[in-house]
Amino acid sequence: MSARERRELAALEKMPDSAIDTSDIPEVTDWSKAQVGRFYRPIKQPVTIRLDADVVAWFKATAPQYQTAVNKVLREHMERNAANDSSSQPKAKKKRG
Numbered sequence: 001m002s003a004r005e006r007r008e009l010a011a012l013e014k015m016p017d018s019a020i021d022t023s024d025i026p027e028v029t030d031w032s033k034a035q036v037g038r039f040y041r042p043i044k045q046p047v048t049i050r051l052d053a054d055v056v057a058w059f060k061a062t063a064p065q066y067q068t069a070v071n072k073v074l075r076e077h078m079e080r081n082a083a084n085d086s087s088s089q090p091k092a093k094k095k096r097g
Helices: 003-014 055-064 066-082
Strands: none
Touching: 055 066
């Protein structure tokens, strides 16, 4: 980013929203075709997990990207249960000193 662009952005940042002319940008009022999570890419963490052989075989047979399918099932379970149980939120690990 050039110095000029940084100055322009800094000036815009200082302006109140009401002072910024957005007349050339149409306001979006219909969000029916919006895609939730389209640009969201959570950080992946490699893990080793022991699963029943038949469970792994079923996922491999039914989903070309079976690890993605397993992750989706686990995420759905987590989200469904997190809504019911606030204690299910992960706790921060304490550092050992």
